[in-house]
Amino acid sequence: MKNKIQSIPDYKIANWWQLIDNHRVKCHLCPRFCKIPKGSHGFCFIRKNIDGKLYNTANGSVNGFANDPIEKKPLYHFYPGSTIYSFGTIGCNLGCKFCQNWHISMSVNQKYISKKYSAQDIVKSAQINNSIGIAYTYNEPIIFGEWVIDIADHAHNKGLKNVMVTNGYITPEARHDIFKNIDAVNVDLKSFSDQFYRKLTLSNLDPVLDTLRWLVNETNVWVEITALIIPEHNDDPYELRSLSKFIVDELDTCVPLHFSAFHPDFKMLDVLPTPIKTLKRACDIALDEGLKFVYIGNVFKDVGQDTICPSCGKIVIKRIGYRTHLIGMNENKCLYCDTTISGCFKNTIGQS
Numbered sequence: 001m002k003n004k005i006q007s008i009p010d011y012k013i014a015n016w017w018q019l020i021d022n023h024r025v026k027c028h029l030c031p032r033f034c035k036i037p038k039g040s041h042g043f044c045f046i047r048k049n050i051d052g053k054l055y056n057t058a059n060g061s062v063n064g065f066a067n068d069p070i071e072k073k074p075l076y077h078f079y080p081g082s083t084i085y086s087f088g089t090i091g092c093n094l095g096c097k098f099c100q101n102w103h104i105s106m107s108v109n110q111k112y113i114s115k116k117y118s119a120q121d122i123v124k125s126a127q128i129n130n131s132i133g134i135a136y137t138y139n140e141p142i143i144f145g146e147w148v149i150d151i152a153d154h155a156h157n158k159g160l161k162n163v164m165v166t167n168g169y170i171t172p173e174a175r176h177d178i179f180k181n182i183d184a185v186n187v188d189l190k191s192f193s194d195q196f197y198r199k200l201t202l203s204n205l206d207p208v209l210d211t212l213r214w215l216v217n218e219t220n221v222w223v224e225i226t227a228l229i230i231p232e233h234n235d236d237p238y239e240l241r242s243l244s245k246f247i248v249d250e251l252d253t254c255v256p257l258h259f260s261a262f263h264p265d266f267k268m269l270d271v272l273p274t275p276i277k278t279l280k281r282a283c284d285i286a287l288d289e290g291l292k293f294v295y296i297g298n299v300f301k302d303v304g305q306d307t308i309c310p311s312c313g314k315i316v317i318k319r320i321g322y323r324t325h326l327i328g329m330n331e332n333k334c335l336y337c338d339t340t341i342s343g344c345f346k347n348t349i350g351q352s
Helices: 119-128 141-157 172-179 194-201 206-218 237-251 276-289
Strands: 017-019 025-027 047-050 053-056 065-069 083-087 133-136 161-166 184-188 222-229 257-261 294-297 315-320 323-325
Touching: 025 053, 053 141, 083 119, 119 133, 119 141, 133 141, 141 161, 141 172, 172 206, 184 206, 206 222, 206 237, 222 237, 222 276, 237 276, 257 276, 276 294
Parallel strands: 083 133, 133 161, 161 184, 184 222, 222 257, 257 294
Antiparallel strands: 017 025, 047 053, 065 083, 315 323
16 A cells, blocks of 8 residues: 655644643543543543643554555445555544454554554545545544544545544534544444443443434434443343434434444453344344345355335345445435435446
8 A cells, every 4th residue: 555654743732621630631522522631641541631731642653554445444334445544543533342453542652553644645645546535444543533533624625535433422512623523434233232342332422312313413414323232231132223213213213224244352351253143134124114224244154235116125236245236226216116315426437
């Protein structure tokens, strides 16, 4: 991969905070509202109080680049078949015991960070690699929101798209600024139980639901949702039905929902992987509740990945792994019955 990038200085004074007593600062970025003493970090690690001012210490930092298929985010209805230039930093504002990227999201070790990069550098690399834009991913991009804003603004000026893979744990105060130039998101809705969120992610459910409502109902951001299904923790049919009903009743029946398989990792090595039958049952529940586009992910079988027209039932996008074939699409419509397929698509005529 071509990548010629130069170093820049570090640290950027943060947005969304206030000075409180004795040089402590209160961060307003996420619902934790961390009160951070002088010289200390917030829960996410990368937001630090330096001499009574809050800094984003991840500004310019990268743990690695990849020109990924857009389907890997996963985004199935946002320019399918495209590639997107992807990167992350370190740290996270959640503490998920099942995190599959824990070595970077839970890291306090700068060894995972290479040299510094500018917004212009990253945008130029995205252009060189012929991607449709930039994906802020791998760890939680909300925590380096100031840098997301800088890169996303520059990317839009160059005609590129911006994509976030996020847990949605953000305050109303910060979200408008951070999502201003974001074109698509995949939000991890980790459960529909606040008890699950408190116990296994060290956070709360309601702010995530509020973010989803805002994104779908009050912005132009294309939204897809991923629900990781962990056996005996959030795979109860009643919970899956409640999650699906929330999307139908409060978001939109056309929001794509990805049921993702759990694999043992981090602090949950004793939990078995998600059976295919559990994922298929989850899909059946979601479809029964009225969702139009439901998928299965993170499995080693080509099952539950195709896009099916909700009107005529024919496959319009065929997926085998990360290979995508628009076999039944005429621009944004089903080639067979002319039904509009919700999403953002290239102007492509499918082949039957």
